[in-house]
Amino acid sequence: MNQKNSLGLNKCFLDKIDPIDLFEVWMNEAKKTELNDPNALALATSDENNSPSIRMVLLKDFNKDGFVFYTNLNSQKGNELKNNPKASMCFHWKSLLRQVRINGMVKKVSNEVADEYYNSRGYESRIGAWASKQSTILNNRDELLSSIEKYKKKYSNKNDVPRPEHWSGWNLIPTSIEFWLDGDSRIHERLKYTKDNEDDWVKSLLSP
Template structure:
């Protein structure tokens, strides 16, 4: 029989006032059980006309200030975030039968943070950030291969590849975080956190 926390939920929800702390616990467990990319998430954005789009990206950092991922700023998601800074994330871990939904507003990270992460990437990934005009139409794959070759020649010192100005990170500052656990007969368990005007997290249970 599953243990229950004070709210009557499965004990995996713990009894924490700060959802970032609970997110860390669930992410640490996912790192042990997920076969690939436990930090993968669906990122939903929309443009100035409110047309939505979604794709998978990788979470690279999180703390009390938010959730960070990196991308080409001129990609579809980059352009949409410039037009509409509201976004949402969804993590789904099949191995744990758990899901976390996060919504909030997006801001670009500081250049120093982007530089630090960019410089931690492998040489090929750094070259790729220069060579790929992300989301733009290609005539063929040779066009991309030739671009990669050109930037390999331009930046032949693997220890000195500067970060492109069009490549950086985005930080999602959450206003709502929901934790979800699969339940028998689709009677799922849902714990929702929303932030009030004073910056305090308010917990509530949601019906499945």
């Protein structure tokens, strides 16, 4: 029989005051059990007409200040986030039968943070940030491959590929984080943290 915490939830929820601490525990467990990309998440944005859009991206950093991912700022998601900074993330770890949903507001990371991460990427990935006009229509695949070759010639020194101004990171600053655990007969367990007016986290149990 599973042990329970003070809220009557499965012990894997722990008794954390800050949800970032619980997320770190769950992410570390996912890294051990997920075959591919435990840091993969579904990112939801919306345009000026409130039409939603969702895609998979990779989480590259997280801490008490938020959850960071990187992209072309002129891509569909980049343009949507410029116009509407509200966004939502969803992690699903099938191996653990767990899910985490995060809602909040995004802001761009500093140039220093973006430079540090960009410079840690492989040469091909750094070239790709220049070559790909993300989300725009290609006439054919060769158009992209030609662009890649052009920038390889321009930046032939693999140790000196500057970060494009149109490529950077977004930090999602959470206003709510929900942890979900699969339950027998669809009686799942859900724990939600919400920021109050004093910027403190408040925990609530949700019905499945």
